[in-house]
Amino acid sequence: MNKDLISGFDLSVSDINAIFSLAKKLKKQKNSTELLGKTVGLVFQKPSVRTRVSFEVGARQLGAECLYLAPQDIQLGSREPIKDVARVLSRYLDGIVARTFSHTHILELARYAKVSVINGLSDLYHPCQALADVYTVYENAGKFKGVKLAYIGDGNNVLHSLLAVGAKVGLSISAATPKGYEPDKEIWQEALKIAKKTGTEITHCYDAMQAVNGADFVYTDVWTSMGQEKERKKRLKDFRRFQVNAKLLEFVGKKYRIMHCMPVHRQEEITDEVMESKSSIVFEQAENRLHVQKAVMALLIK
Ligand code: CP
Ligand code: NVA
Numbered sequence: 001m002n003k004d005l006i007s008g009f010d011l012s013v014s015d016i017n018a019i020f021s022l023a024k025k026l027k028k029q030k031n032s033t034e035l036l037g038k039t040v041g042l043v044f045q046k047p048s049v050r051t052r053v054s055f056e057v058g059a060r061q062l063g064a065e066c067l068y069l070a071p072q073d074i075q076l077g078s079r080e081p082i083k084d085v086a087r088v089l090s091r092y093l094d095g096i097v098a099r100t101f102s103h104t105h106i107l108e109l110a111r112y113a114k115v116s117v118i119n120g121l122s123d124l125y126h127p128c129q130a131l132a133d134v135y136t137v138y139e140n141a142g143k144f145k146g147v148k149l150a151y152i153g154d155g156n157n158v159l160h161s162l163l164a165v166g167a168k169v170g171l172s173i174s175a176a177t178p179k180g181y182e183p184d185k186e187i188w189q190e191a192l193k194i195a196k197k198t199g200t201e202i203t204h205c206y207d208a209m210q211a212v213n214g215a216d217f218v219y220t221d222v223w224t225s226m227g228q229e230k231e232r233k234k235r236l237k238d239f240r241r242f243q244v245n246a247k248l249l250e251f252v253g254k255k256y257r258i259m260h261c262m263p264v265h266r267q268e269e270i271t272d273e274v275m276e277s278k279s280s281i282v283f284e285q286a287e288n289r290l291h292v293q294k295a296v297m298a299l300l301i302k
Contacts, residue, residue: 001299004110004117007125008164009190013198015299016168020135022295023288026061034298036063038094042120043069043085043109045076045100046226050262050289051120051128055097058294064094064301077105086112095301098122101227116300118293123157123227124184128296129261130161132288134169136281137217139288140257144200148172149259150215150252152208152242153269154235155183158221158261163191163202170198176211177204178238208242209251218252219259220244220269236268244270257281 001015011019026032040059042052052068059066074085076098086109089096095116100106103124110117119127134144141147149166151159155177163183166173175183182188182204195202205211212218223239224232249256258270258280266272275282 003300004113004119005127005296005300006106006110006117006119008127008130008161008168010127011165011168013168016131016134016165018299019131019292019295020138022298023135023291026294026298027288027291031061031063033063035059035094035301038064038301039067039092040064040095040097040297040301041067041069041089041093043074043076043089043096043098044120045071045105046121048099048120050286051097051099054290054293055120055297058290059297062294062298064297067093076100076109077102082108083112085109086117087114090114095297116302118296118300121157123225124160124187125164126157126161126261127165128289128293129158130165131296132292133162133219133259133261133285134165134171135292136259136285136288137171138169139284140281141216144170146172147217148174148215149217149219150212151175151219152211152244152248153177153220153239154223154225155181156221156225159183160187162219163187164194167191167194167198167200167202170200172201174201174203174205174211174215176206176208176242178242179206181238208248212248212252212256214254215252215256216254217257217259218244218249221261222263222265223269224265239269243268244274246271246273249274259285262286
């Protein structure tokens with residue numbers, strides 16, 4: 001496995017399998033000693049419920065100490081050069097989980113840090129989320145081959161990571177986004193290349209009804225990500241045909257499960273009714289962040 005987890009593209013299929021099999025074991029065994037005597041630092045530029053709490057609790061359950069460094073503490077990228085922060089933190093910590101605005105901040109941190117850097121969300125990727133999501137798909141479907149996940153909404157960090165991890169494991173993904181909100185072209189091409197090798201299908205369209213047809217999982221994320229708050233009004237308008245609601249779900253045509261990375265903005269990207277329905281596995285997904293990230297930390301942090 002590489003030193004860092006920056007995007008799903010960093011992982012080989014055997015890395016992903018190793019993460020999933022350890023996650024399965026750790027899910028049954030709450031406390032263990034893989035990281036006894038280690039200290040993990042969380043360097044965050046943005047707010048968080050799931051990522052912060054699951055990493056902190058997870059590190060402790062593995063026997064490590066954990067430090068949460070809030071945006072005003074480190075002031076990553078503004079108080080001093082990131083390469084200096086990386087080298088100093090490497091002398092205190094055994095692993096760093098970073099949540100940043102700019103993806104280049106994570107890259108720079110990882111480049112200069114001697115210890116492992118795990119991406120806890122940047123504007124470009126959210127690999128730990130996608131690992132937990134794809135693990136949740138496997139728990140529910142028991143396989144990846146022939147399983148289709150429809151992603152409805154913004155071509156953002158969450159979709160990018162789903163594409164990377166999904167293509168590697170052979171999960172089929174059909175994404176629908178409004179015009180102007182497509183996934184990053186290079187990431188899309190990279191995912192397509194991998195999908196060709198793994199023999200799975202990755203498609204994009206501008207029609208949510210078309211994308212959900214025949215899906216086993218229907219996934220959505222917020223329309224306005226952290227850092228995009230100024231665009232909220234425009235986004236509410238641009239995304240109005242991309243809400244996951246009962247009417248859209250009529251076009252699935254089979255049994256489906258609803259997924260969302262959370263936080264949920266009810267009545268925007270998803271209706272309250274769908275979010276609270278029996279098909280929703282949103283809280284399973286959130287719980288799996290803990291188990292999957294424990295496996296990531298146990299395998300990466302030396
Ligand atoms: N899904 C997710 O990363 O949630 P938080 O922003 O609360 O960490
Ligand atoms: N796309 C969202 C994900 C939140 C977990 C954001 O970046 O804010």
